[in-house]
Amino acid sequence: MRKFEQCKGLVVPLDRANVDTDAIIPKQFLKSIKRSGFGQYLFDEWRYLDRGEPGMEASQRKINPDFVLNQPRYQGAEILIARDNFGCGSSREHAPWALQDYGLQVIIAPSFADIFFNNCFKIGLLPIVLDSNVVNKLIDEVVTTSGYRLFVDLAAQTVTTPGNEIYSFDIDPFRKYCLINGLDEIGLTLQHADKIKQFEERRRREQPWLFA
Amino acid sequence: MKTLYDKLWESHVVHAESDKPDSMVILYIDRHLVHEVTSPQAFEGLRLAGRKPWRVNSILAVADHNVPTTDRSSGIKDPTSRLQVETLDQNCEELGITEFRMNDQRQGIVHVIGPEQGATLPGMTVVCGDSHTSTHGAFACLAFGIGTSEVEHVLATQCLLAKKSKSMQILIEGKLGCGVTAKDIALAIVGEVGTAGGTGYAIEFAGSTIRALSMEGRMTLCNMAIEAGARAGMVAVDETTIEYLKGRPFAPKGVMWEQAVSYWRTLRSDEGAVFDRVVRLDAAQIKPQVTWGTSPEMVASIEGKVPDPALITDPVKRHDTENALKYMGLSPNTPIREIFLDKIFIGSCTNSRIEDLREAAVILKGKRIAPNIKLALVVPGSGLVKSQAEQEGIDRIFREAGFEWREPGCSMCLAMNDDRLMPGERCASTSNRNFEGRQGPGGRTHLVSPAMAAAAAVAGHFVDVRTMNE
Numbered sequence: 102m103r104k105f106e107q108c109k110g111l112v113v114p115l116d117r118a119n120v121d122t123d124a125i126i127p128k129q130f131l132k133s134i135k136r137s138g139f140g141q142y143l144f145d146e147w148r149y150l151d152r153g154e155p156g157m158e159a160s161q162r163k164i165n166p167d168f169v170l171n172q173p174r175y176q177g178a179e180i181l182i183a184r185d186n187f188g189c190g191s192s193r194e195h196a197p198w199a200l201q202d203y204g205l206q207v208i209i210a211p212s213f214a215d216i217f218f219n220n221c222f223k224i225g226l227l228p229i230v231l232d233s234n235v236v237n238k239l240i241d242e243v244v245t246t247s248g249y250r251l252f253v254d255l256a257a258q259t260v261t262t263p264g265n266e267i268y269s270f271d272i273d274p275f276r277k278y279c280l281i282n283g284l285d286e287i288g289l290t291l292q293h294a295d296k297i298k299q300f301e302e303r304r305r306r307e308q309p310w311l312f313a
Numbered sequence: 314m315k316t317l318y319d320k321l322w323e324s325h326v327v328h329a330e331s332d333k334p335d336s337m338v339i340l341y342i343d344r345h346l347v348h349e350v351t352s353p354q355a356f357e358g359l360r361l362a363g364r365k366p367w368r369v370n371s372i373l374a375v376a377d378h379n380v381p382t383t384d385r386s387s388g389i390k391d392p393t394s395r396l397q398v399e400t401l402d403q404n405c406e407e408l409g410i411t412e413f414r415m416n417d418q419r420q421g422i423v424h425v426i427g428p429e430q431g432a433t434l435p436g437m438t439v440v441c442g443d444s445h446t447s448t449h450g451a452f453a454c455l456a457f458g459i460g461t462s463e464v465e466h467v468l469a470t471q472c473l474l475a476k477k478s479k480s481m482q483i484l485i486e487g488k489l490g491c492g493v494t495a496k497d498i499a500l501a502i503v504g505e506v507g508t509a510g511g512t513g514y515a516i517e518f519a520g521s522t523i524r525a526l527s528m529e530g531r532m533t534l535c536n537m538a539i540e541a542g543a544r545a546g547m548v549a550v551d552e553t554t555i556e557y558l559k560g561r562p563f564a565p566k567g568v569m570w571e572q573a574v575s576y577w578r579t580l581r582s583d584e585g586a587v588f589d590r591v592v593r594l595d596a597a598q599i600k601p602q603v604t605w606g607t608s609p610e611m612v613a614s615i616e617g618k619v620p621d622p623a624l625i626t627d628p629v630k631r632h633d634t635e636n637a638l639k640y641m642g643l644s645p646n647t648p649i650r651e652i653f654l655d656k657i658f659i660g661s662c663t664n665s666r667i668e669d670l671r672e673a674a675v676i677l678k679g680k681r682i683a684p685n686i687k688l689a690l691v692v693p694g695s696g697l698v699k700s701q702a703e704q705e706g707i708d709r710i711f712r713e714a715g716f717e718w719r720e721p722g723c724s725m726c727l728a729m730n731d732d733r734l735m736p737g738e739r740c741a742s743t744s745n746r747n748f749e750g751r752q753g754p755g756g757r758t759h760l761v762s763p764a765m766a767a768a769a770a771v772a773g774h775f776v777d778v779r780t781m782n783e
């Protein structure tokens with residue numbers, strides 16, 4: 102997993118609630134058996150005017166100039182800020198893969214869908230929940246200030262604005278530890294392999310039908 | 314006093330980081346269902362790390378998302394779809410995983426075949442790289458969708474790292490009106506609590522209305538728990554559950570069956586158990602539901618109208634409603650009954666079981682689809698559902714009404730195969746998501762029950778199924 106410590110990144114606002122994972126990465130791209138290369142198809146139906154198919158070259162496509170990610174001022178954004186219930190719908194991890202592959206490192210929203218939220222931590226993409234009033238304010242600032250950057254410090258659990266306002270966020274301590282150290286969760290769980298075996302043996306005795 | 318969710322959770326905790334209620338735990342997984350779309354990268358990760366699956370016979374695999382629903386004798390035409398299905402076949406063969414291949418009669422949508430085979434049993438933890446894994450909770454198991462990294466984690470360790478959710482009870486009492494089904498309850502709930510209302514919760518559906526539902530109906534309801542934001546939905550064990558499981562291929566037999574059943578009967582919330590949130594609904598008030606927008610919470614009853622954004626005060630909500638109406642090509646205040654359709658889709662893990670097909674067939678018997686309907690598709694949830702329906706003569710009713718009778722799979726629920734809407738086409742669909750582009754780029758989806766989809770096919774526009782047979 103990719104390590105995450107700090108990010109001082111350009112912010113792009115996506116002013117919508119309930120952005121679903123079908124919108125983040127449409128299904129035709131899920132046919133890939135690889136883990137990389139999804140960034141060019143991020144938000145495909147909003148970002149381009151032609152219909153995207155796997156393998157298409159981004160440089161050959163008709164871009165939608167109205168879509169926020171295509172505006173010159175947001176090129177190179179590393180932080181995305183959106184509305185409630187970001188990442189709802191399908192469990193596809195291709196959605197966090199696409200966001201990360203595009204170059205984003207942090208997603209800020211007032212709330213996230215559970216599976217998406219969980220998936221982000223597995224790859225080192227940091228989802229941050231901030232109060233909806235704060236999100237409103239930040240979106241206003243982003244829109245009215247060119248080159249708007251936020252500073253995210255995971256160790257301190259803070260988001261700092263260019264005007265030096267500091268907002269704290271919560272994160273599960275175990276998830277924070279894994280992110281800061283870029284740890285492989287499978288390896289961590291396997292440190293408890295003996296416990297898993299004991300549990301399994303007891304289960305096999307008590308509920309043998311589960312192992313038939 | 315424990316909730317069903319407490320019981321399921323506690324019986325699977327292998328290790329907890331601390332004794333705080335929200336501590337991260339290692340949770341044991343009994344059943345791992347696998348499909349072709351979310352597994353290739355997990356198998357590859359496993360291989361690259363030199364790891365092997367922890368318990369191969371906990372896994373059941375099937376290809377469902379990419380498979381064609383027309384003639385399969387010449388294989389899959391689309392090379393990328395074919396590669397994905399072949400990759401699953403290879404991974405399963407190499408590792409000795411049980412897989413129902415495309416031409417196996419037991420093949421079907423992963424959430425249909427698990428219960429159908431008795432591979433989903435009460436008291437289990439069930440996971441799959443698919444958000445609609447919540448379906449299996451109908452059998453009083455803890456079932457939820459996971460991402461690909463977690464698929465790899467379960468393959469390697471038979472466990473997941475997880476945190477306990479809060480608990481919500483949705484209590485529904487009373488008798489459903491004639492023509493009102495589990496799908497209408499599901500849509501009404503999503504309309505009531507919102508698509509994020511269940512976020513952070515595991516939902517237990519309870520009450521006399523739920524007790525009266527068949528297993529198919531309970532599966533439809535739990536299937537859509539995720540559309541209310543909850544990763545897991547569940548229903549307690551009762552005679553209906555036990556009756557359904559008896560004799561299924563993977564279900565226990567003989568003495569073990571007796572032993573299992575006596576344990577299963579404990580799988581319900583204790584009298585007086587406390588939930589973090591309780592939502593009550595009166596079954597008699599629920600009318601047939603139709604979604605009008607691009608999120609399942611954008612729903613109205615068949616007697617209702619498309620909303621008017623001008624009357625919405627919350628600016629974010631107004632903006633979302635305007636966007637949705639624009640995408641859906643609908644004007645404010647249009648009566649739902651006056652929405653005309655181009656295509657009809659009966660299928661998906663929400664509504665493709667035998668009972669769903671029977672429900673639609675009752676409406677269609679002796680009738681024809683309206684001339685404005687360009688295509689009406691029925692895609693049974695599994696090969697076994699298909700053959701059961703054929704034995705009952707249901708396929709003939711559909712065919713004579715002008716429907717196409719297809720091979721099992723996800724099909725136009727998400728349009729990863731050739732079944733899809735063209736831009737601007739409008740579809741009455743028994744699936745679970747009406748997101749932009751879900752059934753094809755620019756396609757417009759209205760979610761309904763099988764009975765409502767059948768009624769709309771005959772009329773050419775939405776109609777109140779309760780008045781159909783008068």
Ligand code: SF4
Pocket residue numbers: 377378422423424443445661662663722723726727744745
């Ligand atoms: S039928 Fe639809 S919702 Fe169900 S598993 Fe297939 S694609 Fe997902």
